[in-house]
Amino acid sequence: MSDQTIQNDPETGSDAPLTVAPDTSDHEALSIEVGPEGETLLEIDHVTLRFGGVVALNDVHFSIKRGEILGLIGPNGAGKTTCFNVMTGVYTPTAGEVRFNGQVISGTKPHKINQLGIARTFQNIRLFPEMSALENVMVGCDARHKTSVLGALFRAYRVRPSEDDLPDNPLKRSLAKVFGISRHTLEERSGRVRSMELLKFVGIADRAHELSRNLPYGYQRRLEIARALATQPELLCLDEPAAGFNPAEKEDLMDLIRRIRDLGHTVLVIEHDMKLVLGVTDRIVVLEFGQKIAEGTPEAVARNPKVIAAYLGEPDDAA
Numbered sequence: 001m002s003d004q005t006i007q008n009d010p011e012t013g014s015d016a017p018l019t020v021a022p023d024t025s026d027h028e029a030l031s032i033e034v035g036p037e038g039e040t041l042l043e044i045d046h047v048t049l050r051f052g053g054v055v056a057l058n059d060v061h062f063s064i065k066r067g068e069i070l071g072l073i074g075p076n077g078a079g080k081t082t083c084f085n086v087m088t089g090v091y092t093p094t095a096g097e098v099r100f101n102g103q104v105i106s107g108t109k110p111h112k113i114n115q116l117g118i119a120r121t122f123q124n125i126r127l128f129p130e131m132s133a134l135e136n137v138m139v140g141c142d143a144r145h146k147t148s149v150l151g152a153l154f155r156a157y158r159v160r161p162s163e164d165d166l167p168d169n170p171l172k173r174s175l176a177k178v179f180g181i182s183r184h185t186l187e188e189r190s191g192r193v194r195s196m197e198l199l200k201f202v203g204i205a206d207r208a209h210e211l212s213r214n215l216p217y218g219y220q221r222r223l224e225i226a227r228a229l230a231t232q233p234e235l236l237c238l239d240e241p242a243a244g245f246n247p248a249e250k251e252d253l254m255d256l257i258r259r260i261r262d263l264g265h266t267v268l269v270i271e272h273d274m275k276l277v278l279g280v281t282d283r284i285v286v287l288e289f290g291q292k293i294a295e296g297t298p299e300a301v302a303r304n305p306k307v308i309a310a311y312l313g314e315p316d317d318a319a
């Protein structure tokens, strides 16, 4: 697929609604290879995290199974984002450990954890504002490249190109046949194609070449997801992806989350919107004051008296 296949929509002004036509392409090229579904992918093993006197996480224990969509919910200040931060290497637990694919990752640097296969989006969108949407996603793809900085600078490690990889220009084509093409060039090219495919997948390819700071809010949220997916994570963690969305946008987001899972990714989602969480997840873990108070199917969690009390407040029996 080339960039030219992306159609510019003259209707998409800065107030353009996020709701997009359903994406009917199969996006098979974006699928990732993963191990058997249902196995434990990530385990939060009795994790405690203290900030001075504040116990943000208190002996929290749960696991995420490969192939599922797990919801992490709880009232404000319950410890959800802190849990993400522990899983992605921002914080090291005071006690307990985090294992990913059986390997202890607590204490590992965030970029290493990303290389191991965990990516996240943020509650407050964090894009590169002066880069185009496409470039933002290409940064994610770069994280998967094998070429070193020196290799990229000197265009070292030349490889024999396949017929598809040969340039159209006859002179360049002949040179490539004789001298090969640098691995960096090939990686860059395939990163660009993959990035555009990801923008199509999340439904924002019509503005691929616009600076990300000029994109409407809903587009920026989807762009963050596309950039996280570009690192081909086994586990994608979404921190309040529906914040600021209207009901139609939330429906679209639920569909997108399901399609992300269908590509092979396991998804962990923090979200306050109960309709979305109950509608899209397979299981839910509930935190309150840094402790796990419930875990189960959406139906069971929605009926759980502890969860109802946490959200609605205890009935004032004493009064």
Ligand SMILES: Nc1ncnc2c1ncn2[C@@H]1O[C@H](COP(=O)(O)OP(=O)(O)OP(=O)(O)O)[C@@H](O)[C@H]1O
Residues within 6 Å of the ligand: 051, 054, 055, 056, 074, 075, 076, 077, 078, 079, 080, 081, 082, 083
């Ligand atoms: N860096 C920090 N230093 C001190 N306390 C912190 C820090 N980060 C989080 N906390 C505290 O840890 C507790 C859990 O916060 P956290 O942000 O994880 O909650 P949350 O469930 O994500 O809340 P929200 O839904 O409002 O985002 C809160 O009491 C918070 O004030």
